[in-house]
Amino acid sequence: MKLRHYLRLSTIAVVACASALGGTVGAQSALAAVPPDAAASSTTAQTVAPAPAPRAPRAPIYLTFDDGPFPAQTKRLLKVLERNGVQATFFVLGQLAAQHPEVVQMEKAAGHAIGNHTWDHRDLTRLSTSGIRREVVRGGRGIRSATGVTPRCMRPPYGATNASVRSVNRALHVKQVLWDVDTNDWRLPSTNTLVRRLMSARPGDVVLMHDGGGNRSRSIAAVARALPRMIKRGDQFAPVQACL
């Protein structure tokens, strides 16, 4: 869907990344630092070796999948995630959620977070404030019709955002979520390349991929290959906290 739209992303992504530094609620902010265990008693320290400080828990990686639901491939992706015991976040289009509510219900039932990717994937920075609001509200309603819940977070299409988008989100109590690692899977690089990009994610990173918007066979194959390796090296995964 909308390859032409995606081609515009290359220019907008720079804006998106810059804005990510400003107004985005990053997943990292939801992670509380765990203080080191400093409770070893000075009176016993001479005779009893203090217990080693527990290692701080490793921040999870937040996989996110945009532009769905695309029933056949979204279901395939859900199976891959389930096989690996990984929960992720789906930024779904309200229009598609209304058409395929059963797929969004499957995402939710499996413990994934659902975010609002607007009603029909417009570039919000080209709309009036009321137009932005309509896209976000309608998208949220489409998702609520499928899940019974209005999403608490949104991702603007193309990552294109500005002060008006942020202001509408604030008024609607919706948190904007962008990303740290862009796999650029919509450009259809090889599965090997996608595996490498996935594996470049570090603890705390939000990773952008797609389960809709076109043929995502390579994206799904890459997730299937990368996840066991990432889990083996100690990576953990979680839904974006701001979306729960």
Ligand SMILES: [Zn+2]
């Ligand atoms: Zn999108």
